[in-house]
Amino acid sequence: MSFLTYLINGLSLGSIYAIIALGYTMVYGIAKMLNFAHGDFIMVGCYIIFSVSAALSGNPIIGILIAIVLCTLLGITTEFVAYRPLRGAASPLAVLITAIGVSYLLENVALLIFGADIKSFTSVVKWEGITLFDGQLKIQGVTIVTIVVSIVILIVLQLFINKTKQGQAMLAASEDKGAAALMGINVNRTIMLTFAIGSALAAIAGALLCSAYPSLSPYTGAMPGIKAFVAAVLGGIGSIPGAMIGGLVLGIVEILSKTYISSQLSDAIVFGILVIVLLVKPTGILGKKYLEKV
Amino acid sequence: MSKTKRDNLITYGIVILAFIIFQVLSATGNLSSHMKGLLVPMTYYAVIAVALNLCVGILGELSIGHCGFMCIGAFTSAFFSKVTEEVLPTAPRFIIAFIIGIAFAALFGFLIGIPVLRLKGDYLAIVTLAFGEIIKNVINAFYIGVDSHGLHFSMKNAMELNMEADGQIIVNGAMGITGTPHDSNFAIGIAVLLISLFVVLNLINSRDGRAIMAVRDNYIAAEASGINVTRYKMMAFTISAAIAGAAGVLFSHNITTLTASSQYFGYNASIMILVYVVLGGIGNIRGSVIAACILYLLPELLRGLNTYRMLIYSIVLIVMMIVNWSPKVIEWRKRTFGNLLKKSGKEMA
Numbered sequence: 219m220s221f222l223t224y225l226i227n228g229l230s231l232g233s234i235y236a237i238i239a240l241g242y243t244m245v246y247g248i249a250k251m252l253n254f255a256h257g258d259f260i261m262v263g264c265y266i267i268f269s270v271s272a273a274l275s276g277n278p279i280i281g282i283l284i285a286i287v288l289c290t291l292l293g294i295t296t297e298f299v300a301y302r303p304l305r306g307a308a309s310p311l312a313v314l315i316t317a318i319g320v321s322y323l324l325e326n327v328a329l330l331i332f333g334a335d336i337k338s339f340t341s342v343v344k345w346e347g348i349t350l351f352d353g354q355l356k357i358q359g360v361t362i363v364t365i366v367v368s369i370v371i372l373i374v375l376q377l378f379i380n381k382t383k384q385g386q387a388m389l390a391a392s393e394d395k396g397a398a399a400l401m402g403i404n405v406n407r408t409i410m411l412t413f414a415i416g417s418a419l420a421a422i423a424g425a426l427l428c429s430a431y432p433s434l435s436p437y438t439g440a441m442p443g444i445k446a447f448v449a450a451v452l453g454g455i456g457s458i459p460g461a462m463i464g465g466l467v468l469g470i471v472e473i474l475s476k477t478y479i480s481s482q483l484s485d486a487i488v489f490g491i492l493v494i495v496l497l498v499k500p501t502g503i504l505g506k507k508y509l510e511k512v
Numbered sequence: 513m514s515k516t517k518r519d520n521l522i523t524y525g526i527v528i529l530a531f532i533i534f535q536v537l538s539a540t541g542n543l544s545s546h547m548k549g550l551l552v553p554m555t556y557y558a559v560i561a562v563a564l565n566l567c568v569g570i571l572g573e574l575s576i577g578h579c580g581f582m583c584i585g586a587f588t589s590a591f592f593s594k595v596t597e598e599v600l601p602t603a604p605r606f607i608i609a610f611i612i613g614i615a616f617a618a619l620f621g622f623l624i625g626i627p628v629l630r631l632k633g634d635y636l637a638i639v640t641l642a643f644g645e646i647i648k649n650v651i652n653a654f655y656i657g658v659d660s661h662g663l664h665f666s667m668k669n670a671m672e673l674n675m676e677a678d679g680q681i682i683v684n685g686a687m688g689i690t691g692t693p694h695d696s697n698f699a700i701g702i703a704v705l706l707i708s709l710f711v712v713l714n715l716i717n718s719r720d721g722r723a724i725m726a727v728r729d730n731y732i733a734a735e736a737s738g739i740n741v742t743r744y745k746m747m748a749f750t751i752s753a754a755i756a757g758a759a760g761v762l763f764s765h766n767i768t769t770l771t772a773s774s775q776y777f778g779y780n781a782s783i784m785i786l787v788y789v790v791l792g793g794i795g796n797i798r799g800s801v802i803a804a805c806i807l808y809l810l811p812e813l814l815r816g817l818n819t820y821r822m823l824i825y826s827i828v829l830i831v832m833m834i835v836n837w838s839p840k841v842i843e844w845r846k847r848t849f850g851n852l853l854k855k856s857g858k859e860m861a
Contacts, residue, residue: 246634251634252634252637252638300830300834303834303838303840303841304833304834304837304838306839307837307838307839308837308839309572309837310633310634311568311572311574311633311794312833312836312837312838313833314574314633314634314637315574315786315790315829315833316829316830316833316834318576318783318786318829319826319827319829319830319833320826320830322783322822322825322826322829323823323826323827323830325822326822326823326826327823329822330819330820330823444638444641444779447638448638448642451635451638480653480667480668482649482652482653482685482686483649483650483653483667485645485646485649486645486646486649486650489642489643489645489646490642490646492638492639492642493627493639493642493643493646496627496631496635496639497627497630500631500635
């Protein structure tokens with residue numbers, strides 16, 4: 219029964235990774251850049267929810283909504299100010315280093331405003347959860363909410379990408395920006411929309427992450443962000459169902475290795491997976507293969 | 513004298529001059545003890561900045577796990593020094609410690625390079641980060657002790673070592689290695705910096721160095737010209753890792769308790785080194801040394817600035833990248849300043 223508990227915990231953590239990975243994979247699929255600061259958007263979202271609930275001491279839903287709006291604005295601004303000028307730069311390293319700079323900037327701004335001490339985050343999910351098998355299996359409310367939210371997000375995103383005009387524009391821009399522009403798609407606006415969606419997802423992921431693991435510091439988002447990138451790569455970068463599968467696998471592996479192998483080594487195991495995937499199947503589980511043309 | 517030779521001599525000259533100035537200041541009592549304590553860290557940060565610039569600027573691949581190699585150099589050499597502290601005299605022990613630290617860092621650079629260098633760009637960066645974290649985590653879970661029966665290893669905890677009563681724990685997991693002899697000093701640090709500069713500058717101006725830069729600029733064209741891309745990538749990466757290992761040896765023999773903590777060996781530390789490299793000029797080795805020294809000393813000296821240090825660095829990092837790399841800004845600069853700035857644009861390419 220304890221195995222089942224760990225498995226469900228893994229699913230919950232995996233769902234959070236999946237939501238973050240969705241943001242990564244969409245941005246990478248279209249802008250072809252690793253948004254290193256994505257994890258820090260999560261942290262920003264958490265701090266906004268934290269501050270709003272402290273100020274209003276009321277319904278956390280308002281905090282989440284404000285966090286989603288502000289994170290979306292932050293994502294759009296970052297894209298416009300820091301990443302867009304470097305599109306088409308001679309070296310692909312330029313935008314990556316800039317993204318690292320943005321990540322550093324957000325962490326240090328948070329450090330200056332909120333300080334380095336760890337804040338304890340009040341869960342946004344008030345529901346106690348359910349008890350099964352005569353109290354042998356307890357599932358926390360936040361776990362269930364996390365899993366449900368991630369499934370809803372997955373379905374909505376799939377519908378958005380496949381059924382709406384904007385979604386189709388995203389697909390087109392991710393395949394070939396030049397051709398998409400010739401077909402009348404505003405590529406810059408499409409990329410901006412992608413950043414907006416990714417950042418909004420980061421805010422939701424932040425609320426869920428800090429509800430499940432209620433310690434908030436300026437570095438809260440960094441590690442989950444990087445692990446979510448591992449999840450995106452594992453599932454196949456650019457693929458939305460892939461990000462979901464990758465996230466779930468990674469979450470389960472992390473929790474199980476923490477429990478049964480060593481809590482010290484669980485991060486090493488997670489990163490080991492990344493290395494193995496990139497060596498054996500660099501396109502990930504559901505990724506498409508691109509041939510390089512000269 | 514050719515231009516590159518003169519340039520290289522200027523670089524060595526700057527380092528030697530800085531050494532003399534600090535020595536004079538120290539001898540005349542103008543250097544506080546706090547300042548003296550900063551001199552050795554300054555040299556090893558300069559050394560690892562040179563190593564990272566070889567990887568980022570010359571090889572053209574972004575590594576955000578270089579502190580992992582530093583970590584390997586630090587731990588292997590500290591382990592050796594600690595074990596042989598009573599057996600060997602200081603000088604040969606420290607030399608062998610250097611050889612061990614550098615050799616292990618190079619070995620790991622080579623082994624990690626085999627999978628990593630098959631990747632490019634973002635993937636390569638994130639995998640180097642992954643390896644850096646793996647190294648840190650594995651070392652944190654390592655326990656090694658020695659007693660009359662020899663060495664004992666464990667990956668669980670110190671009790672698992674099953675040592676005799678006379679046993680001594682050398683590597684104590686997350687507590688690291690305590691009591692490494694303090695063999696590093698400023699002169700040795702400067703010597704290591706000069707040797708790494710000599711190695712890197714000569715590599716850049718050699719046939720191999722030109723091949724490495726050709727791979728960086730266009731690997732398909734380089735391959736078509738008969739350059740063995742994998743070989744040269746491995747070469748640059750391994751040398752870079754080895755130099756990072758040397759920085760690690762200096763590091764571990766300068767502090768009392770060596771732990772594989774995020775502060776020193778995590779990816780944030782690696783990014784800190786990247787800041788030095790970017791601000792010094794990507795591909796500009798002399799710039800890396802100067803930037804590392806100034807950026808290390810400045811916030812330590814101006815305590816008030818320390819709170820805002822990282823904030824300022826991150827803003828400067830973003831602005832530098834946009835000013836130097838944005839196609840639109842480059843065009844604007846060309847239009848506005850005409851031929852004046854042609855040189856600085858060339859340097860970056």
